[in-house]
Structures are given as structure tokens and as C-alpha cells.
Amino acid sequence: MEPEPKPTRIQQKNRDLILEAALSAFSSNGFRGATIDQIAEAASLSKPNVLYYFRSKDEIYQTLLTRLLETWLTPLQQLDPNGEPLEEVLQYVRDKLIMSRDFPRESRLFAHEILEGAPQLESILSGELRDLVGKAVTTLRGWMDQGRLAPVDPHHLIFSIWAMTQHYADFDVQVRAVLGPGHDPFAEAGAFLDNLYRRMLAV
Amino acid sequence: MEPEPKPTRIQQKNRDLILEAALSAFSSNGFRGATIDQIAEAASLSKPNVLYYFRSKDEIYQTLLTRLLETWLTPLQQLDPNGEPLEEVLQYVRDKLIMSRDFPRESRLFAHEILEGAPQLESILSGELRDLVGKAVTTLRGWMDQGRLAPVDPHHLIFSIWAMTQHYADFDVQVRAVLGPGHDPFAEAGAFLDNLYRRMLAV
DNA sequence: TGGATTATTGACCAAACGGTCAGGATCAGG
DNA sequence: CCTGATCCTGACCGTTTGGTCAATAATCCA
Numbered sequence: 001m002e003p004e005p006k007p008t009r010i011q012q013k014n015r016d017l018i019l020e021a022a023l024s025a026f027s028s029n030g031f032r033g034a035t036i037d038q039i040a041e042a043a044s045l046s047k048p049n050v051l052y053y054f055r056s057k058d059e060i061y062q063t064l065l066t067r068l069l070e071t072w073l074t075p076l077q078q079l080d081p082n083g084e085p086l087e088e089v090l091q092y093v094r095d096k097l098i099m100s101r102d103f104p105r106e107s108r109l110f111a112h113e114i115l116e117g118a119p120q121l122e123s124i125l126s127g128e129l130r131d132l133v134g135k136a137v138t139t140l141r142g143w144m145d146q147g148r149l150a151p152v153d154p155h156h157l158i159f160s161i162w163a164m165t166q167h168y169a170d171f172d173v174q175v176r177a178v179l180g181p182g183h184d185p186f187a188e189a190g191a192f193l194d195n196l197y198r199r200m201l202a203v
Numbered sequence: 204m205e206p207e208p209k210p211t212r213i214q215q216k217n218r219d220l221i222l223e224a225a226l227s228a229f230s231s232n233g234f235r236g237a238t239i240d241q242i243a244e245a246a247s248l249s250k251p252n253v254l255y256y257f258r259s260k261d262e263i264y265q266t267l268l269t270r271l272l273e274t275w276l277t278p279l280q281q282l283d284p285n286g287e288p289l290e291e292v293l294q295y296v297r298d299k300l301i302m303s304r305d306f307p308r309e310s311r312l313f314a315h316e317i318l319e320g321a322p323q324l325e326s327i328l329s330g331e332l333r334d335l336v337g338k339a340v341t342t343l344r345g346w347m348d349q350g351r352l353a354p355v356d357p358h359h360l361i362f363s364i365w366a367m368t369q370h371y372a373d374f375d376v377q378v379r380a381v382l383g384p385g386h387d388p389f390a391e392a393g394a395f396l397d398n399l400y401r402r403m404l405a406v
Numbered sequence: 407t408g409g410a411t412t413a414t415t416g417a418c419c420a421a422a423c424g425g426t427c428a429g430g431a432t433c434a435g436g
Numbered sequence: 437c438c439t440g441a442t443c444c445t446g447a448c449c450g451t452t453t454g455g456t457c458a459a460t461a462a463t464c465c466a
Contacts, residue, residue, distance in 0.1 A: 008442075008443095010443070011442090011443095014443090028319060028320065030235065030315075030319070032233070032235055032236035033234075033235035033236065033319070035422080035424085036424065036425085037422085037423080037424095046444070047424090047425090048426080049444055049445070051426085052443070052444070055425095056424075056425075057424065057425090108318055111373075112318060114376055114377050115233075115311055115318070116233070116236070117376055118376045122376070125377055125380035125381065126380040126381070126383070129377075129380070129381060130381050130383060150402070152399070153394070153395050155381065155382055156392060156395040159370060159371075159378060160395070160399065163370035163374075164362075164363055164366045164367065166366075167362060167363075167365070167366035170314075170317070171317050171318075171365075171366075173317055173320055174317050174321065174332075177321075177332070177333060178333050178358065178362075180329070188356055189359055191356070192355060192356050192359040192363070195355060195403075196355070199402050200399050211463090213462095213463085214412090214413095217413090238452080238453065239453075239455085248414085249415055250415090250454090251414075251455085252413075252415070254454085254455065255412095255415095259455075260453095260454065
């Protein structure tokens with residue numbers, strides 16, 4: 001095993017700077033579209049200096065992706081089997097919409113990765129993610145069997161929540177262009193989705 | 204005005220070949236991720252030959268995008284104000300889901316473009332598209348005012364349909380990874396969405 | 407069939423890109 | 437204040453990429 005020395009103060013700061021800059025770059029241009037120069041400039045570092053902290057562009061991307069994945073999946077884990085079914089689902093929808101509003105770059109980063117066939121995430125998708133979703137599906141199906149939630153396909157219920165909440169981050173330009181000025185997409189979406197899932201899931 | 208000579212047989216064939224190859228390349232790698240060599244190989248042409256038919260990579264992309272946009276927006280225009288409200292909406296959902304199933308590359312091409320801020324489409328989004336959506340919104344609102352459809356925000360109703368149907372094309376890898384083998388995502392989604400919009404919109 | 411038009415390509419170019427390296431600046435600890 | 441470790445950079449390298457061009461091949465039509 002390698003000693004794995006603890007990072008110095010400067011290392012901490014610069015690694016964070018780089019990852020922050022990389023998040024912006026990768027999320028708006030995809031992996032291939034983003035350049036190290038771009039990241040370096042956004043982080044106010046020289047290109048060789050960026051490559052002093054990360055061995056390659058790939059390593060920056062990989063680090064960013066895995067570091068963000070956990071955060072991204074947290075809300076789904078908070079679905080409480082002992083809670084009030086409808087309220088639990090609505091809370092999940094709210095959480096996901098808030099994440100789209102407050103962390104649109106993260107959402108777009110994952111969107112890019114999946115769109116391009118998820119070369120880095122494939123194993124996680126059909127591993128950790130599948131298990132996590134599996135648990136949620138069991139919980140949801142339990143509620144439906146008990147007659148506390150209208151019976152719908154639980155997998156597709158989850159997909160629908162992902163699709164509709166992330167849409168407001170990933171397709172933000174389109175949403176705003178179509179709505180025109182004088183709209184607050186996220187506020188309106190909050191009300192719309194609350195109503196939608198109440199109607200769909202109320203027994 | 205330029206004479207604009209009519210294309211020869213060979214021009215017709217090779218332009219189509221190139222656009223077909225470009226659709227595959229751009230949809231799976233985005234604009235920057237795709238290369239002219241890649242397109243040339245997929246079209247079984249040499250790179251200079253590709254550039255003989257299109258002046259630049261940009262021109263290929265632009266041509267592809269505008270040529271596909273009309274097809275992409277057709278279903279929304281078919282919303283008939285004189286039809287049965289619920290049935291009209293359900294038909295639109297069905298049409299959009301079929302397009303996701305049969306033309307996933309087109310869906311991903313647009314997804315990439317919007318994700319990256321829609322540099323080429325911005326004017327269309329807040330022009331033609333906004334108008335088109337505006338008409339549909341008027342129709343929907345009319346139905347709701349007449350009490351023939353449950354009252355929901357028409358704009359976000361349309362967004363929800365886009366989000367949920369295109370999700371199955373754009374996030375195909377994720378959907379399949381989470382579902383595991385032995386599933387037909389599009390068939391299941393068809394039933395799920397039919398039920399969803401019935402429950403949401405029934406008076 | 408001949409000559410003009412159209413189609414095709416190998417060789418090439420400049421810019422952008424990911425990455426390396428030797429050497430100098432800075433910093434932390436004794 | 438010295439010394440070793442960490443930090444930083446200008447110059448450089450090989451490759452990829454978008455695009456050009458002169459020359460050759462195929463096609464068309466009078």
C-alpha cells in the first residue's frame with residue numbers, strides 16, 4: 001500500500017479550485033469540449049500547474065464525477081419507508097427540483113455523461129444505482145400494495161421524477177426561451193409538479 | 204441572386220450520406236466531440252471529399268439541425284383544437300414517445316445543443332418555437348376554461364411531456380442499466396404515461 | 407468521342423490540444 | 437537562516453483536428 005500523504009493547505013485549496021473550474025467547463029462543454037487551458041484559466045493557474053495536481057484531464061473528470069455522484073443520489077436514500085407515502089414522494093420531488101435549481105452544473109455534467117453513453121459511469125449505473133433504485137422501488141411497491149398510494153410502475157415513477165426535475169436544469173435555456181421574460185421557472189414547476197404527483201398518486 | 208443550380212444525382216446521394224453519418228457522430232459526441240474524419244469514415248468518403256460537399260464542419264451541423272428541426276416539431280402542430288381534449292393530449296404524448304423510440308439520435312442531437320446553451324438555436328427557440336408553443340398553450344387553456352380538461356399550467360404541461368418522452372431517448376443507457384434485462388422501456392413508458400396524463404388531466 | 411464540368415484524393419498546413427520537463431521560486435520546519 | 441520539500445512556470449513536443457490545394461479521375465452531354 002502507498003503511504004498516501006495528507007494534503008497540504010495549498011494542495012487542498014488548489015485541488016478545490018481546479019475541480020470547481022472543471023465543473024463549469026465540463027458541464028457546459030462536455031468532456032471533449034472542455035480544455036485544460038480553459039480549466040486552468042478559470043482556476044487562475046497555469047496549465048502545467050493544473051497538471052501538477054492532477055495527472056491528466058481524465059483524472060480531473062473522474063475525480064469530479066465520483067465526488068459528485070454521492071451528493072447527487074442522496075435525496076433518493078432519504079425516502080423513508082415509515083413516512084407518510086404521498087408526503088415522502090412529494091418531498092423527494094421537491095428535493096430534486098431544488099437540486100436542479102441550486103446545482104444546475106452538476107445536473108448538466110451527469111446529463112453529458114449519460115448522453116455520451118456513460119463510459120465512466122456504466123458500472124455504477126447497473127451496480128450501486130440499480131440497487132439504490134431497487135430499494136426505493138420496494139418501498140414504493142409496498143405502499144401501493146397497502147393501498148396507500150395509487151398503483152403505478154415504481155421504476156417509471158422514479159424516471160418521471162428524474163426527467164421532470166432535471167429538465168429544468170438541463171434544458172434551462174429552452175424553458176426560459178419558450179416562457180419568455182417575467183417567469184420563474186422553478187417556482188412554477190414546484191407548484192405544477194406538486195399537483196401532478198398528488199393527482200397521479202392519490203388513492 | 205445566385206443561380207442556385209439544382210443538385211446532381213451524385214450530390215444528392217453524397218450529401219445525404221454525409222448528413223446521415225454526421226447525425227450519428229454529432230448525436231453521440233456533441234459538436235466538438237465529433238470529428239470530420241469520423242464523419243468521413245462513417246460515410247465511406249475521404250475527408251477532403253466531405254469538405255467538397257460542405258464548406259465546413261459548422262455547415263454540416265447547421266444544415267443537419269435546421270433540416271431536422273421541422274420534423275421534430277411536427278407533432279405539436281397536430282394538436283387539433285376541435286378534437287377531444289384528453290385524447291388530443293394523449294395522442295401527442297404517444298407521438299413524442301414514438302419519436303424518442305424511433306429517432307433517438309435526433310433527440311440526443313437536440314439535447315446536446317440545448318445542454319451547451321443552444322448557440323445555434325437560440326433565436327429559433329424564442330421565435331418560432333415560442334410561437335408554436337404559444338398556440339398550443341392557447342388551445343389547452345381554452346379546453347381548461349371550458350372545463351374539459353383539469354386546470355394545470357399549460358406551459359409546464361408541455362415541458363413535462365417533452366421531459367418524460369425525451370428522457371427515454373436521451374438517458375436510454377441509464378434507463379436500461381437501472382431496469383436491468385427483461386424490460387421493454389418504451390412499452391412500459393407508454394402505459395405509464397398514458398395513465399399519468401389521464402389522472403392528471405381528467406376533469 | 408471529345409471537351410468541359412463535376413467528383414475525388416494524397417499531401418500538406420496552421421492551430422489547438424494533452425502532456426512533459428528542467429529549472430527556478432516559495433514555503434515549512436529545525 | 438538554512439535546507440529539503442513543495443510549488444510553479446516557460447519552453448517545448450507529438451498528435452489531432454479543421455481546412456486547403458493542386459492534380460487526377462469520373463461523369464456528362466453535345
